[in-house]
Amino acid sequence: MSALAFADPTFESQTAFRRIMRAMSAPGTILACGEALAPPPPLARAAAAALLTLADFETPLWIAPSFPAAIGDYLAFHSGAPRADAPDKAAFALVDLSAGGLDLARFALGTAEYPDRSTTIVAQASTLAAGPRLRLSGPGLKSEATLAISPLPTDFVAQWAANRAGFPLGVDLIFVADARLAALPRSTTVTEGAR
């Protein structure tokens, strides 16, 4: 039995797109997304919603090898996105934070002429609100926001600082946990916060 995607692709992907855009424009905001989906495990519902909405035949998708082949088949069948053979050739990437590290420098950072040709990483965590606290500031944030993602690599803040230093180049992150998502665009500065 193959898993299904959006029952009403037009309206459901527009809803998901709207939420992703809100999450990107106000970093740290946690929004519900993909509640109605039932992707094959261990793919999170919000990760499925984000990739089914954003990825298409023009955007190579890289899927971390820790995911079973069924995830790749599901996303390829429903989004039509080709598989990228290396992370730095991908427009979108799917990684599982529970399955090990995250190395932002492995992904496409864009070029000076086309900074938009970078990878948007969908990173699957187990929680967005109960991990070590990160303080966010930058465009879109009037005052500081917080995110508390777990699990997260121990050197994530340093990696993100390096990513931020390359602005306007750099990757954008969409964190997902089950049916919730939050975004970290490359313009946001992240510092470690006290609990």
Place this chain on the structure above:
Amino acid sequence: MNAKGAATSPQTEPPEIAARRRAMTLLARARRNELAEPIAKRWPDHGARDLKPIESGLVMLRGRIGGDGAPFNLGEATVTRAVIELPTGERGFAHILGRDASAARLVAIADALWQRETGDVETVILAPIAERLAAEAAKARAETAATRVDFFTLVRGEDAA
């Protein structure tokens, strides 16, 4: 399609793909009752399930003048797509002209059944469709042939005067 299309042209593709292409081409040109009746009679409990919602959209038709000219966009055509899965795992695909969602679904079901029971589908569904299409083509040829005009030149003599 792009340059890659040449590698999978009807002339060079493997026979099993050519056979599927032939079946899907016939199915796409079937009338709705040519599918609905045999499927209801022979496979009433096919149990097909939609994998994607049936959608109508537009495809750009491309043409070439004389078969070897530069391709150009001729216009858009309405097509309806259906993708179904049988309980035994075969996936059926259909793209048909027009907006008839239930007909697209029947075509997809017939495509999936063809993968499972090729011989039966060939005799029950495809053979009558192929027969009708051949008869229609022959009739069109006969009608065209009846209107053939053989031209010959009359010398009117005006230029000589």
